[in-house]
Amino acid sequence: MAPEGRIWDVAVIGAGPGGLFAARALAGKASVLVLDEKGRTGGAGAMTDGKLNLSPHIGLDLAELRMGEEEARERIAAIDEAFLRHGADPVVYGEDRERIDMWLDRVSWARRKTPKGEWDITLLPARQRHMGTDLAHRVVGRMTESIASMGVEFSLGTHVQDIRLRSGGPFVLVTAKGEVRARYVLAAPGRDGAYWFRNTARRLGVETRYGSIDIGCRVEVALPVYDEITRVLYDPKFLFITPTHGDRTRTFCTNPGGRVRLEVRDGFRLVNGDALKARKTSNTNFAILNTVSMTEPIQDTTEMGRKVAEFANFWGGGESVVVQRWGDLMQGRRSRADTFHSAVMEYDKMTPTLPLGAGVTPGDISFAYPGRIVDNLRESLMLLSRVIPGVAHPSTAIYIPEIKFYDTKYATDKNLETNVPNLFVAGDGVGKSRGIVGAALNGCLAAEGILRKEGKA
Numbered sequence: 001m002a003p004e005g006r007i008w009d010v011a012v013i014g015a016g017p018g019g020l021f022a023a024r025a026l027a028g029k030a031s032v033l034v035l036d037e038k039g040r041t042g043g044a045g046a047m048t049d050g051k052l053n054l055s056p057h058i059g060l061d062l063a064e065l066r067m068g069e070e071e072a073r074e075r076i077a078a079i080d081e082a083f084l085r086h087g088a089d090p091v092v093y094g095e096d097r098e099r100i101d102m103w104l105d106r107v108s109w110a111r112r113k114t115p116k117g118e119w120d121i122t123l124l125p126a127r128q129r130h131m132g133t134d135l136a137h138r139v140v141g142r143m144t145e146s147i148a149s150m151g152v153e154f155s156l157g158t159h160v161q162d163i164r165l166r167s168g169g170p171f172v173l174v175t176a177k178g179e180v181r182a183r184y185v186l187a188a189p190g191r192d193g194a195y196w197f198r199n200t201a202r203r204l205g206v207e208t209r210y211g212s213i214d215i216g217c218r219v220e221v222a223l224p225v226y227d228e229i230t231r232v233l234y235d236p237k238f239l240f241i242t243p244t245h246g247d248r249t250r251t252f253c254t255n256p257g258g259r260v261r262l263e264v265r266d267g268f269r270l271v272n273g274d275a276l277k278a279r280k281t282s283n284t285n286f287a288i289l290n291t292v293s294m295t296e297p298i299q300d301t302t303e304m305g306r307k308v309a310e311f312a313n314f315w316g317g318g319e320s321v322v323v324q325r326w327g328d329l330m331q332g333r334r335s336r337a338d339t340f341h342s343a344v345m346e347y348d349k350m351t352p353t354l355p356l357g358a359g360v361t362p363g364d365i366s367f368a369y370p371g372r373i374v375d376n377l378r379e380s381l382m383l384l385s386r387v388i389p390g391v392a393h394p395s396t397a398i399y400i401p402e403i404k405f406y407d408t409k410y411a412t413d414k415n416l417e418t419n420v421p422n423l424f425v426a427g428d429g430v431g432k433s434r435g436i437v438g439a440a441l442n443g444c445l446a447a448e449g450i451l452r453k454e455g456k457a
């Protein structure tokens with residue numbers, strides 16, 4: 001790691017897309033050490049589906065970043081170019097105007113006005129590139145080599161336990177391998193490190209506030225059900241306003257020919273999904289997410305999400321996610337192992353990619369999840385079935401919990417510097433992005449902020 005006594009210009013915590021793109025922008029202009037507790041770079045982004053959302057309206061909050069659409073487009077194009085240069089697939093989805101218009105017409109026909117005068121279903125077309133879980137890590141590997149060749153150093157397998165700051169001195173990062181000193185710290189801890197960083201940042205006096213949290217389910221359908229749209233829009237973004245509660249939900253992270261995956265985070269078992277580039281399954285999965293904000297008496301959305309995850313796992317028998325067939329959910333009964341593949345119920349028409357067994361229990365999501373969220377998820381799928389009828393087939397599988405822990409917000413300036421001077425933040429773990437491209441864009445902004453302070457921008 002670092003020679004004792006050395007003071008780095010910048011220590012970057014996290015080698016996900018946020019940290020990597022920051023390091024890339026700083027390379028050659030500052031001495032940079034990137035620390036990651038994993039033994040590899042790329043964070044969550046390298047080992048996952050690797051869909052690059054190339055729209056300023058997806059995975060980014062332009063208002064939070066105080067950024068105009070034009071600037072966001074330019075920055076996204078530069079990030080896309082970097083992925084392409086390191087071997088990302090050249091195919092871009094979402095450019096066939098004629099077929100996109102056909103889908104927009106279909107949605108216009110199916111949608112209805114809510115009592116508040118808004119449309120209950122909207123489709124948001126977007127350009128997307130798909131790297132695939134099997135190829136994304138190679139792209140990230142090449143990118144890491146090129147960043148390292150520009151002088152950036154990496155300390156992998158290094159968990160940062162604490163960040164300390166003495167007045168006038170550099171930051172001190174405490175790790176099991178020794179202390180690291182740096183004049184600037186850029187924290188890009190991702191969702192894995194979000195809870196740790198929140199506690200650490202608060203001890204340093206960083207201002208934080210609670211944002212909204214996305215709680216939802218993973219839906220798995222037979223490939224032909226969704227194929228017609230995913231050939232045009234790889235990850236179609238449907239936005240819903242639910243009839244009973246008037247809440248906002250949306251589809252997220254679609255994986256045509258993909259797999260439902262277990263995600264272990266902070267001791268909880270969550271669901272997620274991905275797809276390989278080379279080998280496809282006979283199913284498609286996507287998430288439906290319900291955005292939840294809280295005011296009083298509780299505002300802490302992270303704690304709320306943790307409690308929801310814990311309770312859902314409890315209903316799975318302790319350390320398990322819960323899966324329910326749509327047919328069972330609509331009949332008000334739990335799913336059971338002995339009928340899970342029943343031909344009589346037509347459940348044999350879709351064999352889930354995440355098999356029952358270790359970590360996956362058939363059950364009843366309406367016991368395991370808050371009532372309002374279950375209503376919203378059920379109604380969202382019904383709304384979607386107006387446009388794509390097959391999603392409401394009895395064999396459709398619904399998995400919970402799917403929760404996105406990017407809810408703590410940090411007060412920063414436009415360059416993502418916190419109120420603690422020289423402490424910058426970036427990426428999903430600090431609520432500034434919700435995806436690979438967004439996190440990468442954050443990293444670039446923070447790096448530019450550091451260089452500007454150094455008079456090198």
Ligand SMILES: Cc1cc2nc3c(=O)[nH]c(=O)nc-3n(C[C@H](O)[C@H](O)[C@H](O)COP(=O)(O)OP(=O)(O)OC[C@H]3O[C@@H](n4cnc5c(N)ncnc54)[C@H](O)[C@@H]3O)c2cc1C
Pocket residue numbers: 013014015016017018019035036037038042043044045046048049050051052053059158159160161188189190191192193194196253261263272273274426427428429433434435436437439
């Ligand atoms: C299964 C799955 C599929 C996904 N598919 C997509 C997709 O198709 N498209 C998309 O845009 N997004 C996808 N995502 C989300 C995407 O991975 C994230 O949005 C993105 O990786 C966020 O980047 P980041 O740099 O903020 O954080 P991360 O990529 O999470 O990186 C943070 C890094 O910080 C490290 N870290 C945390 N705390 C510490 C500490 N204390 N000390 C040292 N290191 C620490 C972690 O080990 C991690 O490597 C997916 C996520 C999952 C889990």
